[in-house]
Amino acid sequence: MTATTGGTAGWEPAERRPGGGPGGGPGDLPNGDPEGPTGGRPDRPAASRRLLAWLVDFSVVVAAAVGLGFLTYHRIAGLVTDVPALSERGVWQLLTSRGDVLEAAESLGVSVWGSIVLAVQQAFAALIAFAFLYHFLCVAFGGRTLGKALADLRVVPEPDGATQGGRVPRRRAALRAAVTTVADVATFSVACCLLVDGQFLLSVLCWAVAVALFWANALPAAGGRGRSLADRLAGTAVTGGGLLRAAARVTADGGRAAWQASQQAGQRVGQAGQQVGRQLGQQAGRIGRQVASSDRGRAALDRARSAARRRRHAGDDGDGGAGSGSGSGAGDGAAV
Structure with a gap:
């Protein structure tokens, strides 16, 4: 800034730079904030738009789960109906049991059931990997998932002095995707795997933890600044795409x-x-x-x-005849 010798009376404002106030600092907008009166923080979108985005993204995960379930069903059906393989395994179990048919049959059943459980667990693991990659790749490279794109939302870094707007760093995108996957898919998948494996109590406990994590991640997005647990841990925020x-x-x-x-x-x-x-x-x-x-x-x-x-002459003649007739009539009356 420049000032004259006459005190503050001759004081002139310095030229503002595009980046903000004097020296490139904030000051172009109210409250000395380069992003406006909200302190540079993204505007909070409506909860209905967040819900719409979550429904679309969850539908994508459900569609992947349906596809994996279809493939797993065919794997299990092929495993159960593969007679040559079952015969080989049965003969091997019979030989290792030293001719004990009941023990061989039990071992064969346990082996087949273990293969079925493994197929189910692999399907849930693939679902968890799909959900993580879906959220990570969409946010890291596009700034939004399919649901957020349909709802006109975008994931941006939370301003912290080092990162201001722009694309979300991959580390933050990975952390956000991990927390979202754990809260929405992973914990429920682990509970299902435990249930299939016969560990009922652990499955119920895991289901309770899954429900708590889901609401812990979802409820903060509906109030306050609209940041979910994943956003808070990853240092991101969801704002309108414009x-x-x-x-x-x-x-x-x-x-x-x-x-x-x-x-x-x-x-x-x-x-x-x-x-x-x-x-x-x-x-x-x-x-x-x-x-x-x-x-x-x-x-x-x-x-x-x-x-x-x-026509004018004919009218004049008619008026003259009528006048003469009336005059003669009046004279005859006077003579009488």
Whole structure:
């Protein structure tokens, strides 16, 4: 800043730089904040949009779970109906049990059931990996998942002095994806695996933990600044993508442009109508003058004038006859 020797009376504001106040610091906007009065923090989107985004993303995970379930079913069906493989395993169990048929049958059943449980556990592990990769890749490279894109939301870094807006760093995206996957998919998957493996009490406990984690991650997103547990741990936030505002702005601009265009078109149509009317009037006048100046026109005009004079003379004669008749009648009455 520069100042004169006359104290603060001659004090002049320094030139503001694009980055903020003097020296590139904040100061262009209220409260000395380069991002506005919210302190540089992203605006909180509506809870309904967050819910819509979560439903779409969860539907993607459910679709993957359905596909994995279909593949796992066919794996189990192939495992159970593979007679040659079962025969080989049965003979091996019979030989290792030294001819004990009951022990061999029990061992064969346990072996088949273990293969089925392993197939189910592998399917849940693949589902967990899919959910993590889905959230991580979408946020790290696109800043939004499919659901957030449909709801016009975006994941951005929480301003902390080192990172300001822009794309989410991969480390934060990985941490956010991990927490989201654990809260939404992983813990429930572990509970299902424990249940299939026969550990009922641990499965119930894991289900309780899964429900608690789910609500611990979801409830903070519905209040306060709208940051879920995953956002808080990863240092991210969810904000509006600006697409809806841009669409509304474009729609408003288009409406105003259409209204102005309709007004201009109406004015042009009115001016064209007036011009056409003047041209038609001028043309009709020229035609009338041409007709009047022609021989036939003059003859017709003369006949019309003669007819008018005859009618006027006939009217004068009728008025004179009526006056004379009334005068003679009055004289005869006086003579009597």
